[in-house]
Amino acid sequence: MKVALEDNAWRLRQAFDDSFAAPAVAPGEELLDFLLVQVTTRRFAVRLSEIAGVTRSQAIVRLPTGRKELLGLSCIRGAIRSVYSMAAMLGLSETQPPMPWLALSERPDPVAVAFDALDGFVRVPRSLVLEAARSDDRDRLTRGVINLDTMTRPIVDMQRLLDTIRKPAGHRGPPRSDS
Amino acid sequence: MAQNWTVGTKIALGFGLSLAILAVVGAVTYRTTDMLIENNRMVTHTHQVLETIAHVLSSLKDAETGQRGYLLTGEEGYLEPWQAAQGPIRTAMADLRELTADNPHQQKRLDEALPLVNAKLAELLRTIELRRSQGAEAALRVVLSGEGKQYMDGLRRLCSEMDGEERELLRDRGVAAEASASAAKTTILGGVLLGLAIMVVAAFVITRSLSEQLTAAIASIRSSSAELEAAAAQQASGSREQSSAAAEVSTTIRELLSTSKQIAESAQRVARVADETAAGARRGDHTVQRAQEAIHAIKRQVDVIVGHMLELGKKSQQAGGILEIINELAEQTNILAINATIEAAGAGESGKRFAVVADEIRRLAERVGGSTKEIRGLIEDIRSAVNSTVMATEGGTKAVDAGTTQFSEVTAAFKQILERAIVTTDAAREIEISTKQQATAVEQVNVAIANVAQATKQTEASSSQTLQTVTQLTTLSRGLLQIVRRQAA
Numbered sequence: 026m027k028v029a030l031e032d033n034a035w036r037l038r039q040a041f042d043d044s045f046a047a048p049a050v051a052p053g054e055e056l057l058d059f060l061l062v063q064v065t066t067r068r069f070a071v072r073l074s075e076i077a078g079v080t081r082s083q084a085i086v087r088l089p090t091g092r093k094e095l096l097g098l099s100c101i102r103g104a105i106r107s108v109y110s111m112a113a114m115l116g117l118s119e120t121q122p123p124m125p126w127l128a129l130s131e132r133p134d135p136v137a138v139a140f141d142a143l144d145g146f147v148r149v150p151r152s153l154v155l156e157a158a159r160s161d162d163r164d165r166l167t168r169g170v171i172n173l174d175t176m177t178r179p180i181v182d183m184q185r186l187l188d189t190i191r192k193p194a195g196h197r198g199p200p201r202s203d204s
Numbered sequence: 205m206a207q208n209w210t211v212g213t214k215i216a217l218g219f220g221l222s223l224a225i226l227a228v229v230g231a232v233t234y235r236t237t238d239m240l241i242e243n244n245r246m247v248t249h250t251h252q253v254l255e256t257i258a259h260v261l262s263s264l265k266d267a268e269t270g271q272r273g274y275l276l277t278g279e280e281g282y283l284e285p286w287q288a289a290q291g292p293i294r295t296a297m298a299d300l301r302e303l304t305a306d307n308p309h310q311q312k313r314l315d316e317a318l319p320l321v322n323a324k325l326a327e328l329l330r331t332i333e334l335r336r337s338q339g340a341e342a343a344l345r346v347v348l349s350g351e352g353k354q355y356m357d358g359l360r361r362l363c364s365e366m367d368g369e370e371r372e373l374l375r376d377r378g379v380a381a382e383a384s385a386s387a388a389k390t391t392i393l394g395g396v397l398l399g400l401a402i403m404v405v406a407a408f409v410i411t412r413s414l415s416e417q418l419t420a421a422i423a424s425i426r427s428s429s430a431e432l433e434a435a436a437a438q439q440a441s442g443s444r445e446q447s448s449a450a451a452e453v454s455t456t457i458r459e460l461l462s463t464s465k466q467i468a469e470s471a472q473r474v475a476r477v478a479d480e481t482a483a484g485a486r487r488g489d490h491t492v493q494r495a496q497e498a499i500h501a502i503k504r505q506v507d508v509i510v511g512h513m514l515e516l517g518k519k520s521q522q523a524g525g526i527l528e529i530i531n532e533l534a535e536q537t538n539i540l541a542i543n544a545t546i547e548a549a550g551a552g553e554s555g556k557r558f559a560v561v562a563d564e565i566r567r568l569a570e571r572v573g574g575s576t577k578e579i580r581g582l583i584e585d586i587r588s589a590v591n592s593t594v595m596a597t598e599g600g601t602k603a604v605d606a607g608t609t610q611f612s613e614v615t616a617a618f619k620q621i622l623e624r625a626i627v628t629t630d631a632a633r634e635i636e637i638s639t640k641q642q643a644t645a646v647e648q649v650n651v652a653i654a655n656v657a658q659a660t661k662q663t664e665a666s667s668s669q670t671l672q673t674v675t676q677l678t679t680l681s682r683g684l685l686q687i688v689r690r691q692a693a
Contacts, residue, residue: 033575034575036571037568037572037575041568058549060542073542073546073549074549077546077550078542078543079543
């Protein structure tokens with residue numbers, strides 16, 4: 026077992042060193058970065074380019090509001106942010122789970138969207154991403170899918186989700202997703 | 205009630221009645237004879253009185269005869285009758301006094317007669333003296349005076365009265381004697397006849413009763429003889445069977461004796477085996493004690509192993525905690541790398557190199573995360589192995605404890621085996637001794653059975669003899685019955 030661990034450490038060290046020894050990535054097919062997230066029991070992908078960061082959830086102060094998706098306020102990176110439930114936004118659940126992860130957005134307002142689990146980070150060629158045109162249906166919060174080796178994940182349209190958050194209450198129909 | 209009398213009672217009653225009659229007849233006869241004898245005695249007495257009276261007169265006449273001869277002759281020789289009559293006269297007078305003591309009349313007459321006798325004798329003596337001294341004439345004058353005659357007449361008169369009275373008594377006593385003799389004859393004859401009649405009746409009754417009872421008794425004897433014959437036959441058969449059984453028992457006892465000897469030999473072998481078992485139990489006890497000491501040493505070593513394993517578990521847990529920190533660091537690094545990638549993308553062209561670094565850091569964090577997962581798995585495997593080892597060791601400890609307990613039980617069992625072996629040895633020796641005693645007893649029983657067989661044979665012979673006797677008794681009862689029936693007929 027000691028030998029296996031030493032081998033593992035050696036491989037890690039070697040891979041880290043090799044990364045600096047290797048040349049820069051050659052221009053070729055465009056690569057896209059995605060966060061793999063889990064909302065309730067369902068798995069989605071989030072474009073890394075559509076968020077300003079990801080962090081562990083901090084203490085959330087609940088607000089007296091009629092919006093079910095608004096979980097409350099939390100102080101993240103020195104700024105007060107509204108925290109919304111991705112599950113509630115996607116119409117998956119009305120419950121208030123712990124939702125330990127937050128996807129951050131800075132523009133136009135500092136907002137955080139809470140989800141249940143962070144499965145990881147992937148960088149995939151564009152060919153594995155099945156893009157879909159943005160429909161006029163403002164309630165559709167997913168757009169396209171990403172084909173991974175194990176499964177296909179819907180891609181959450183963070184722009185439209187943030188637009189939906191900014192949309193005044195009562196002007197929005199029931200949320201829908203492609204899944 | 206007479207029907208219930210036994211033969212003895214009837215015979216006793218018949219003979220008793222006859223004896224009573226005989227006694228009555230005898231008593232009456234005795235009484236009558238006694239009276240007759242008394243009458244005869246009184247008659248004899250009367251004759252004696254008469255003779256004495258006659259003797260007194262005769263003696264006086266002899267004395268007077270002698271006196272007169274002497275007076276006539278003067279010869280002394282003539283005085284002999286006078287001299288000889290002196291004593292008898294006085295004796296006869298005394299006898300008369302005594303013989304008539306029960307008769308006052310005669311006593312009164314004797315009172316009158318005695319002076320006359322004395323006076324007569326005095327007159328005779330005086331005349332004799334006068335004849336000697338003065339001669340015949342002096343004496344003759346006295347005689348001629350009539351004095352002597354007067355005395356004699358008075359005496360004759362008194363004697364005649366006494367004689368008359370005695371004869372009267374003699375006649376009366378003769379009549380009484382005849383009456384007594386007649387009564388005795390009548391009593392004897394009547395008693396004899398009555399006794400004969402009663403004896404005839406009693407003999408008849410007794411004979412008849414005896415005949416009936418003897419007939420019944422003979423019938424009973426015959427029945428009993430038949431039963432006795434059957435019983436004797438059965439007894440003879442039983443004796444033969446008993447003799448056969450005694451022979452079988454004797455054979456069985458010989459076999460039993462042989463078996464007892466075999467048991468004694470087996471008991472000896474058991475005693476030897478028990479001794480060997482006791483020795484083996486002692487060796488086993490020592491071995492078990494050594495094994496128990498070894499098990500205690502193993503238990504101590506196992507406790508040490510358990511301690512080390514628990515320490516290893518704690519260390520693994522601590523390593524897991526550290527790994528959790530590493531994992532968390534890797535995760536934070538991964539998050540930082542992702543955020544760095546986002547920031548690098550936001551920085552445009554100038555952030556591309558930083559994006560590469562961030563990407564490598566992210567990959568490294570991912571690899572670290574993967575490695576921490578592997579390490580966690582390994583640690584979990586270690587913890588699981590430690591837990592399994594601890595569990596197994598605890599199981600081993602428990603097994604050792606159980607083994608220790610079992611060894612204690614084995615030690616106790618060996619001790620018990622040793623005790624039981626000793627008890628078995630003692631019991632086997634007791635069995636051996638008892639079996640030998642039993643063999644001796646069986647031999648004695650065999651001798652006793654032989655005696656019983658001999659006695660059985662004797663019993664069989666006796667039964668045959670009894671059977672023969674019973675047959676004779678049956679024949680005898682048959683003959684007795686014929687005799688009784690012949691007599692009854």
